[in-house]
Amino acid sequence: MTAPGPAAELVAEHCRKLFGLLGQAAEPVLRDIVAQCGQPLRVLLVGDVSTGKSTLLNALLSASLAETAFEETTSRVTWYYGPHLGTLRLPDASHRAVAAGFPLADRIVLGDTPGLNTPSENPRETLRMMAGGDLAGAAAAYVCVLGGTEVSGLWEEHLEGLAALSAGPFDLVGNMVLVVPKIDMVDDDIGDIECRAREKIPLTFRFAGVNQLMAAAVRTGAVDRRTVAVLDALRALPSFGSWPPESWAEVWEELSGPFSDADLTAFKDSVGAPDRLPELVRTTAGMDHPSAVAAVFERMSGLAHLEAVLADLAEDADLFTTTAVLLRMRRLAVGLLDAPAARVRSAIAGVTSSEPYQDLWPRAGARLIRHTSVGDGLDPDDQETALRLLSGHGCPPAEAAAALTRWSAREADPFADSRTRHLARLVQDAALRALAEPGTEETL
Template identity: 80%
Template sequence: MTAPGPAAALIAEHCRALLGDPEQADDTTLLDIVAQCGQPLRVLLVGGVSSGKSTLLNALVSGSRAETAFTETTAEVTWYHGPHLGPLRLPDPSHRAVPVGFPLADRLVLGDSPGLNTLSENPRETLRMMRGGDLAGAAAAFVCVLDRGLVDQHWAEQLDGLAALSAGPFDLVGNVVVVMSKIDLVDEDIGSIERRTRVDAPLTFRFAGVNQLMAAAARSGGVDRRTVAVLDALRALPSFTSWPAESWSDVREELSGRFPDADLKAFEETVGGPKGLPELVRTTAGMDDPSAVAAVFERMSGIAALESVLADIAEDTDLFTSTAALLRLRRLAVRLPDGPAARVRSAIAGVTSSRAYQDLWPRAAARLMRHTSVGDGLDPDDLETALRLLRGLSCPPAAAATALTRWSARSADPFADSRTRHLARLVQDAALRALADPEPEETL
């Protein structure tokens, strides 16, 4: 099992103490919180039926593990985890676990969930993990898959609910990731879609665009000799560079008789929409090794950018997991009888008054500065110094002294809002600690 962060370890310790009471010895929420606090960050993928969610998960776990189709296939919550974790306790007995090695397996446990836009019984399993459900908080971060970046009122409300669920007392941001799937089918610029999405769903989230078909093909052996042959044939067409391929029927017509229909179909299923074909053909010129072409597929797919976002979130696993676990404890206290509820509230007080918990505040402040307008207008060096101080990284004494002066002034500014003043005080305190201990340990 992965080593828990200090705050998560303390929460697990209090939960084990509560489990020692006969009245709560078999409490499933407490048992799972203990497990959650010792696991890598739990990240749940949510989206509509046929949004590309399961194909995206296949790309993330580097293989064809989740069933995919144009109809509803995911009927239960499935967690993918590194084999090194051994048997994994899950949030609910109806969930299942799949051990598999993947690039972020030492930092994340990835959950695939039933699609939300269906009249079947399956979505209730996803809703249990979201705001208002009995398993809310069992996942500490979310990847919300939007089919071609389309945000309707339902999705805007779901995103807003996830942000509210995840924020906790820290005004926490950054653990809700919006993924625009099927970018190969969208003519609009990804940046403009992101801006429109932020207007439709006014909250702070991370954003990524992915062609999950290309990503999954690159990582599961879908790019083969047939792929190279079709690309060579397209490259040999004299008119290809100026050819606006608007549909796969255009491609099939141009290559009619050169390849079996099955080969062209397989090629289509690895590339997605045809709009990226000109770039793909140009970029792979001279490549006859499928592995080299697969590397191009992976780069063009955008999957690496999403994994970079997830890795960044995983750097603050203690922060996100502890926030989610405390949310679960507070909800547990509400539904328990007076005696057990009082013991749970006492455990919560023991955690929130601890140094381990207080040390989460600077980490949350760094998230605010990096991912909201709080850091706007700051000199880049000033911002970088503040972030290093908040994250406990080494900082030259001169830079720490300058930061102390500047942020002390900001914390005393009567015209600044309360959140800005509070954040300034956190930087001020971090600068004081850095000056008292000029060589802190490098931590992530």
């Protein structure tokens, strides 16, 4: 999928009609909104310096395109996009674009940003893309790389701001992904970290833990015959049963004879912390081909889960992009004089009253069932029926009638919150549409 969908296309159509009517200052915003509505989902990667953000980016790109170092290396916003898009229009003249044929290039445009925790002037370019910045909403989804295993107070503020940027159907549409990097160095169970994050941040977000060194090694072809040889040598060590080693120095001491420093350094840089070596060595036993070993690296890295989350977000690019660009239009209207502002608000009303926009509500409802506590109390069959109805994939009349009854009861529940009641109305509407399809009466 290249463009988000019909709702975003309608936003672009309304914005084109505003060209030349709002003044010169508004023109760049309008033109970028039109561009955003015609591009794959814009995803922004944000995080602190030294969290491994650039290494994670290289893994997602399957290429060593971003500089990696312990110090600050990213000084401006860079967008990576599929070459099939041609020349990419950027949100700001200071940004740059790099064509890259990465695995998700047909679904997303991936933006890299300067780290947020440095005293330089670079972080302001990131802040411009976040809540309160002049480019807020120019990205429709966010991958937030945390600096540790806990959500700090500063990150709590950033996440709440990003949640405000996703305000749309049901207020929260779940376009934030929290990533705990360097999971090879984390002692806590990744599930416990996620639970603590959800307790502290009562927002709709997705979660992933990644060993980006392993991920980048796989995706950039660094898992090779040399990797297999080092693993075989480790497996043959008499001391293997007493592992994990406390440091890489122990490993170096055991293997410095048959392998060069360059070999061992390359192996270390593809694995991360040494305490994951026992699992890696055991899991790769009997594997003599790099491709088989690479598959183990891929699984242990957690990158596939993160990519699956991004692919899932891209499935609802129309929802996320439309939500983001309507926010940009509302912010644009606030800074205009009465007459131009009225034109923008009229365009917004034209979108939100349209059928393509109304069709976003069931999709938002389906996301609530799949990714929030709203769906926790549902019977699996009831949940599946509701998802089919909301997704418009069809449903047998008997199941639609039963869903109508159950969700009518949920709406009438005096203890249900407003979001659950709104969702119940959406499911009821979808069930009624299913029951109104030709041939339903005869089937019943």
